[in-house]
Every structure is written in C-alpha cells, then in structure tokens.
Amino acid sequence: MPRPYNILFSAAGRRVSLLRHFRKTLDQLGLHGEILAADAGKSAPAAFVADRLLSVPRVSDPSYIEAMVDACRDNQVRLVFPLIDTDLTLLARHRERFAAVGTTVVVSSEATAALCFDKNSTYEFFLRHGIDTPEVYPAESLAGCPDEVFPLLIKPYDGSCGIGVTKIRNRAELDFFSKHTEHAMVQEFVAGQEYTIDVLVGFDGKIGCIVPRRRLEVRGGEVSKGLTVKSAPIMAAARRVVEHLPGALGCITVQCFQRPDGRIRFIEINPRFGGGFPLSLHAGADFPRWLIQQDIQRGPTVYRDDWTDDLAMLRYDDEIIVRGDSIR
Numbered sequence: 121m122p123r124p125y126n127i128l129f130s131a132a133g134r135r136v137s138l139l140r141h142f143r144k145t146l147d148q149l150g151l152h153g154e155i156l157a158a159d160a161g162k163s164a165p166a167a168f169v170a171d172r173l174l175s176v177p178r179v180s181d182p183s184y185i186e187a188m189v190d191a192c193r194d195n196q197v198r199l200v201f202p203l204i205d206t207d208l209t210l211l212a213r214h215r216e217r218f219a220a221v222g223t224t225v226v227v228s229s230e231a232t233a234a235l236c237f238d239k240n241s242t243y244e245f246f247l248r249h250g251i252d253t254p255e256v257y258p259a260e261s262l263a264g265c266p267d268e269v270f271p272l273l274i275k276p277y278d279g280s281c282g283i284g285v286t287k288i289r290n291r292a293e294l295d296f297f298s299k300h301t302e303h304a305m306v307q308e309f310v311a312g313q314e315y316t317i318d319v320l321v322g323f324d325g326k327i328g329c330i331v332p333r334r335r336l337e338v339r340g341g342e343v344s345k346g347l348t349v350k351s352a353p354i355m356a357a358a359r360r361v362v363e364h365l366p367g368a369l370g371c372i373t374v375q376c377f378q379r380p381d382g383r384i385r386f387i388e389i390n391p392r393f394g395g396g397f398p399l400s401l402h403a404g405a406d407f408p409r410w411l412i413q414q415d416i417q418r419g420p421t422v423y424r425d426d427w428t429d430d431l432a433m434l435r436y437d438d439e440i441i442v443r444g445d446s447i448r
Contacts, residue, residue: 123222125153125412128174128197130188130211131204132157132166136440137398138203138408139166145409153198158191163447168440179206185214193221199415200225201370203392205280208233226411228321228391229367236389239277240305245389249364251357252385254308270294271309278303280390282341310387312379315351316343317358318400320407321368322414322421329407329424330355331400336432342395343435348403350429357384365389371397371407399433 127142129135143155157170160178167173174195176187188211192200200223202211211218212230219225227233235241246253257272267290274297275285284301287309288294298304314335320328332354337345354376362372373394376386393407401407404427414421 122152123198124196125151126156126195126197127153128156128158128192128195128200128223129166129170130158130176130200130202130207131164131179132159132170133164133203135166135203135393135395136169136438137401138393139169141398141401142408143169143171145406145412149409149412151412154195156191156195156197158188161447165440168442179204179210185210185217189214189217189221189223192218192223197223199223199412200227201393202227205237205390205392208391209237224415226370228365228369228372232365232367232391235365236391237278239275239279239388242389243305243307245364246361246386249360251361251364252383254310254385254387257306257308267291273307273309274298274301274304275307276301276303277305280341282338285341307387310377310379310385312377312383312385315349315354315376315378316346316394316396317354317374317376318394318397318405318407319358319362319372319374320405320410320421321362321370321372322411323369323418324421325368326421327359327362327423328410328421329405329427330358331403331405331427332358333396333399333433335396343399343433345435346396346399346433348399348427348429348431350425350427351378353382354378354384355425357386361386361389365391370411373397396433399431400427402433403427403429403431 154171157167158174158176174191177184212227212233215225243256272288316333318331322328332349334347335343371393373390375388
C-alpha cells in the first residue's frame with residue numbers, strides 16, 4: 121500500500137478555513153491522506169475539522185521536539201506546517217530530525233525564523249538591505265526629546281497579534297508605556313494605508329506568487345476586513361524583501377504602509393500562513409495546492425499572478441459545538 125499523504129499542523133488554533141481547504145485539496149488531487157492537528161490542549165477549534173488531533177507537549181516543554189518527531193514517524197506525516205511564531209525557530213532548527221523520519225517541515229531557515237521573530241532584528245535586516253522602514257529609537261535617546269518627535273509607536277520586540285502595540289502621543293505616555301511594556305521597542309509612527317502581502321516561496325527557493333491585501337479593519341491583531349489589490353509597486357517591493365531572506369520557504373507574510381505620496385515602508389515579516397490568508401486563497405492564489413503539487417512532482421516553481429483583484433473578505437464569528445468531555 122502506498123504511503124499516505126498525511127499533513128500535520130502544529131498549534132492549529134483557530135485556522136479552521138485553512139485546514140478545511142487542505143482537506144479539500146487532498147480530495148481534489150485524489151491523494152489518500154489525513155489532516156492532523158497537533159496541540160497541547162483539546163479545545164482548539166481547528167482540531168475539530170482535522171481528521172485527527174494528536175496530543176503533544178507545549179512548545180516550551182523540553183520534550184516537544186521529540187514528541188513531534190515521534191508523531192510524524194508514527195503517523196507517516198509527509199508535510200508539517202507550523203502556524204504560530206513560537207514554533208518557527210524551533211522546528212527550523214530541527215528540520216533534519218524530521219527529514220530522517222520522512223517528514224518535510226515547510227518552514228524557512230532558522231536564520232529567517234529568528235530575524236522575523238525579533239522585531240529589532242527585522243529592523244536591522246531592513247536597514248542592511250536598503251529596504252525602507254520606520255526608524256527605531258533607543259529609549260535613552262528620547263530623554264528630553266522635542267514634541268515634534270511624537271507620535272511614536274511602542275510595542276514588544278517579540279510580540280505578535282498586535283498585543284502591546286500602542287500609539288504614544290506625548291512624553292508622559294512614553295514614560296508610562298516604556299515601563300509597562302515588556303521587551304519594549306520604540307518606533308517612528310507611520311501613517312498611511314496598511315497592507316499585508318502573502319508571498320509564496322517554492323521548495324526550490326523561487327517566488328511563485330505575490331498577493332497584497334489591504335487591511336480595511338483589524339480586530340485582535342488580525343485582519344477582519346480586507347481587499348486584494350494588484351499593485352505593481354507593492355508587489356515589486358515585497359519581492360525584494362523576500363528575495364533577501366535566507367532559506368525562505370512556504371507562505372511568507374510581510375506588512376507595510378503605503379503613504380499618500382506612494383512611499384512604501386515595511387514593518388514586519390511573518391514566515392508562515394497569516395490569519396488573513398483565506399482572502400488570497402479565495403482570490404485564486406492556491407498556495408496549499410501548489411506546494412503539495414510541487415512536493416509530489418519536484419518541478420520548478422512557476423510564477424502566477426492570475427489571482428482576482430479587488431476581492432473583499434468580511435470575516436465574522438462562527439462556532440463549533442461539541443460535548444464538554446471532548447475538550448477535557
């Protein structure tokens with residue numbers, strides 16, 4: 121019997137639509153396999169749309185990698201997709217252990233994962249490659265700064281989901297939030313239209329697709345309303361960012377602001393599927409299908425830009441109802 125094409129998602133969380141699409145893709149391609157969710161708990165919504173939930177320790181547990189490798193070997197996992205920031209560096213560091221049991225971790229290199237997780241390192245990466253980005257200020261340099269410096273932005277350099285991101289309007293707010301924001305970094309405040317760009321990088325390291333999404337409304341750090349925009353300048357700028365990332369692979373999401381004068385300034389990189397990716401997917405940028413097909417065929421990455429422009433996504437709350445004993 122041929123080996124099944126099983127796909128595992130670490131910390132699947134709320135990525136219900138993403139897992140559903142991978143399940144649909146396996147069916148459409150005629151591939152025998154399961155969609156597996158690995159989680160330390162039992163209450164992740166996406167676990168209930170996966171074919172099976174695999175119980176593993178938390179990422180912070182020293183036995184996490186051993187448990188994940190064992191799960192991949194025992195369940196004949198073909199591909200692993202990490203979906204949270206804390207997983208990326210760890211899985212990238214141990215990719216060879218997964219390869220030894222026949223599993224490919226679809227994650228960028230450890231160097232890229234590390235520089236994207238630490239926003240100070242991301243800033244230095246942008247500067248090193250001449251990519252326009254807001255200025256970052258050492259806190260000590262702002263003592264007695266003139267009022268013209270404000271507004272500023274303060275955020276944790278290792279944060280995610282918009283947690284702790286605060287607009288600073290004056291020195292009193294700067295003093296307060298500097299003391300109450302853990303791992304704080306202070307950044308120039310940039311006004312303009314914000315974009316998240318989904319960039320696909322194939323197994324051969326070539327870029328396969330670039331889809332800018334205008335962020336119309338954000339809730340809890342994730343886009344709740346968005347719009348695809350086929351902007352050549354933004355697509356070219358995002359390509360330049362990703363081409364400089366060492367060992368990029370899979371879905372890379374980059375964020376930028378475009379000012380009214382057209383200036384594009386990048387603020388963040390996340391080397392994984394973002395929460396707003398379903399918009400790109402519905403627009404025709406089928407990253408999951410293309411990655412699976414390339415993994416099977418081992419062909420070159422083909423660039424595609426035939427996705428639908430001006431397509432809007434309006435996200436809303438839904439629910440999964442289960443018996444209580446299934447999450448205990």
